[in-house]
Amino acid sequence: AQSVTQLDSHVSVSEGTPVLLRCNYSSSYSPSLFWYVQHPNKGLQLLLKYTSAATLVKGINGFEAEFKKSETSFHLTKPSAHMSDAAEYFCVVSDAMNRDDKIIFGKGTRLHILP
């Protein structure tokens, strides 16, 4: 069975500094991993996804994530935060090859950008 843990419920960074949002997962098979962003009063939007191709995945708005199987991690990073990055971020795991797979969302990390 899959699970996903977002290690921080809140992260605050200053504008222009790097962002790191942490995600650890567990999966019985080869997982698909996603990061979604949810801005206030807006729908969830896909930032990036990993589906067993390149381990370093580049997404929209300058975000990227690295799949590390040995650490069962899929942390989200961005070199320089913008005020517009303030939102809730969700790490998601799915085992597409497993007939019983579920799509599991983490509890979310709220990113605060300080001026």
Added chain:
Amino acid sequence: GAGVSQTPSNKVTEKGKYVELRCDPISGHTALYWYRQSLGQGPEFLIYFQGTGAADDSGLPNDRFFAVRPEGSVSTLKIQRTERGDSAVYLCASSSHRTGEQFFGPGTRLTVL
């Protein structure tokens, strides 16, 4: 093109009442998902449709919850005998295939008084 739409955007009802929440997926998307998001939590999977059939309804919390997608497009989530604990934002998403990117609607905020 049009994204996923959900109606109503807000629904306030009384305990014990019946409600229906509607989802219009992106045209041509065969996969449709319902999630429930409680305050301060991530979306919780409820049910997944592939075409007209519910391929996975294991996330439905109990038999008061039911969903249909009779023509393989629009879906309706139905909640009978609503309880205060059903209050949440109900999200719908669609994708072109099972492992594809899910496109989310804005959600329906359900409040049970």
